[in-house]
Amino acid sequence: MRNTILSVLLLITILFGVLVYFIPQLGTIILLAISSILTIIAIFDSLQTKHSLLRSFPLVARLRWLFEDEREKIQQYFIEDNLNGTPINREKRSLVYQRSKLQKETIPFGTQHNVYAKGYEFVKHSLFPKDHHQIKGEKVVFGSDKCAQKYTSSIINISAMSFGSLSKNAIMALNQGAKMDGFAHNTGEGGISPYHLQGGDLIFQVGTGYFGAGKSVDGKRVFDDAIFKQNAIRPEVKMIEIKFSQGAKPGHGGILPAKKNTPEIAAIRKVTVGTQVDSPPSHSAFSNYQEMITFIQKVRDLSEGKPVGIKLCVGNNQEIEDMIKAFAEANNYPDFIAVDGGEGGTGAAPLEFTNYIGTPLIDGLVFINKLLMQYKLKEQVKIIASGKAIDAFDIVKYLALGADAIGMARSFMLSLGCIQARECNLDTCPVGVATQDEDLVEALVVEKKNVRVKNYHSKTVAAVKEMVAAMGLDSIATLKANQIFRRKKENEVVSLEEVYYSK
Ligand SMILES: Cc1cc2nc3c(=O)[nH]c(=O)nc-3n(C[C@H](O)[C@H](O)[C@H](O)COP(=O)(O)O)c2cc1C
Known part of the structure; x- marks a missing residue:
C-alpha cells in the first residue's frame, strides 16, 4: 500500500512537472506545488518510525486521525438526534437555550419519547389542576x-x-x-x-x-x-x-x-x-x-x-x-x-x-x-x-x-x-x-x-x-414519591414510592 501511494503521488508530481515545463501557467504551478508538498509529507510519513499506521499508509492515515479527533463534533453536529446525545441530550440542551434566551418553549406534534419503553417516567395530572401562579414552596x-x-x-x-x-x-x-x-x-x-x-x-x-x-x-x-x-x-x-x-x-x-x-x-x-x-x-x-x-x-x-x-x-x-x-x-x-x-x-x-x-x-x-x-x-x-x-x-x-x-x-x-x-x-x-x-x-x-x-x-x-399545578397540588413542598410513575414492564407501571420506599 505504501509503495502504491508513493508511486501515485510521484506520478502526479512528475505529470504536473512536465505540464509546467510545456504550459507554464499559474494554476499548473500551484498544482505542482501542492502535489510536491504532499509527496514530501508522504515520503516523510513512510520513513518515520513512530507511527506504524503512517508507515503503512503514508498521508492517507492522517485523514483517519483527523476524523478520529473530530469524531465527537461530527457526531454532535450531524448524527446525534434529540434524545441520544450524551451526557446531556439535544432536547435538554435546547430547552436550556430557549429558556435562557426567552425563546419559544413549545414543541410541535407530540413527544419523541417512547412512552411504552421500560423505565419511561411521568407524573399523573389532576382532574382539577391548580392555578400555577398560586403555587407555593419555591x-x-x-x-x-x-x-x-x-x-x-x-x-x-x-x-x-x-x-x-x-x-x-x-x-x-x-x-x-x-x-x-x-x-x-x-x-x-x-x-x-x-x-x-x-x-x-x-x-x-x-x-x-x-x-x-x-x-x-x-x-x-x-x-x-x-x-x-x-x-x-x-x-x-x-x-x-x-x-x-x-x-x-x-x-x-x-x-x-x-x-x-x-x-x-x-x-x-x-x-x-x-x-x-x-x-x-x-x-x-x-x-x-x-x-x-x-x-x-x-x-x-x-x-x-x-x-x-x-x-x-x-x-x-x-x-x-x-x-x-x-x-x-x-x-x-x-x-x-x-x-x-x-x-x-x-x-x-x-x-x-x-x-x-x-x-x-x-x-x-x-x-x-x-x-x-x-x-x-x-x-x-x-x-x-x-x-x-x-x-x-x-x-x-x-x-x-x-x-x-x-x-x-x-x-x-x-x-x-x-x-x-x-x-x-x-x-x-x-x-x-x-x-x-x-x-x-x-x-x-x-x-x-x-x-x-x-x-x-x-x-x-x-x-x-x-407541573405541580397540573398535578393538583398547592405547594412544591408537598411533592411525594407516590406521585411519580415509572414503567416497569410493558403492562406494569409503578410509583417511585413502591420502587424506592416500600422495601
Ligand atoms: C466545570 C465543573 C466544575 C466543577 N467543580 C466542582 C467543584 O469545585 N466542587 C464540587 O464539589 N463540585 C464541582 N463540580 C460538580 C458540580 O458541582 C455538580 O455536583 C455536578 O456537576 C452535578 O451537577 P450537574 O449534573 O447539574 O452538572 C463541577 C462540575 C463542573 C461541570
Missing part, C-alpha cells in the same frame, strides 16, 4: 437548631464550580444572574475570587485543598481558622459547604489542570503557577466521625452561626449510616447534606472515576433520606440533590424523592452558552465558559449572559410550578 429555609443565621434560598441554586474550572466572565455572569433572580451561587472549591463578589448570594465551598480556608504547611494543605473566618463572615456568604466528594470523581480530590492555573488563580489559591493542582482525596482537619462533628461545629462558630453542610457522593453505605448515626448520637449535625450523583459533571476527572465510582443520584438520595428519617434528623438536616437536573420533571422527581433543593452545574453552564464541546480539561473551551485563555474568555459577554442565567432560573422555577 423557597426553602436552611439552618438547623444549631445555627444562628438561617438562610432562605430558592429550590434551584448553582452547584459548585470554581474560578479555575470556569472563566472569570462565566463566574461573574453566574453571580450576577443569581443576584437578579435571588438564588445562590456555590463558589466551588477554588476559594472566593473578586468575580464571585458581584452581589449574588454565595455558598462558600471548603474542599480538601482548603483554598480560601487554609494554607500549605510542609507541603500539606491545612485548614486555618483565621483565613477561613475572613471569608466566611463576608455578608455575601450565606452558607458553608464542606466538600467530601463529588460524583464525577469521588475519593479523588479536585484537579486544576496546569494550563488553567494562571498567575491570578495561583495567587487566589496560593499555589505554584502553571502546575497541575491536585487536591488531596480526604480532609486533613478530621479523620473520624467525632472529629468531623467537632469540625462542622467549629466552622459554624467561625462563620458566626451560618448554615454548614457537607457535600458527598454516596459510597460505602455502612460508613454513611455510621456517620448519620454519629450525628444523631452527638445531637449535632450539619445543616444540610448535598448529595451528588455518580452521573455528575466535572471540569477534569480520570475516566475510571467518572464511569465506575460513586452511587448514582437517585440511589444515594433515597438512601440518605431514609437514614435521616430513621434517625429523626429530617427536620434539622436539609438535602440538596445534584445530578443532571435540567428540566422541571428532573426537579419535581428529585424533590418528590426527598430532596429539599436542587443544585445544578452543567445546565447553568449551558445557560451561559456552553455547547457541550467537552474541552473543559483542555483550556480550549470555544465559548469562553470553561477556559482561562484570555481571547476565548473575552467572547463571553457578561452583560448578555447574566440575564440568561437569570432567565433560565426563573423560567425553570415557573415550569416546576406549572
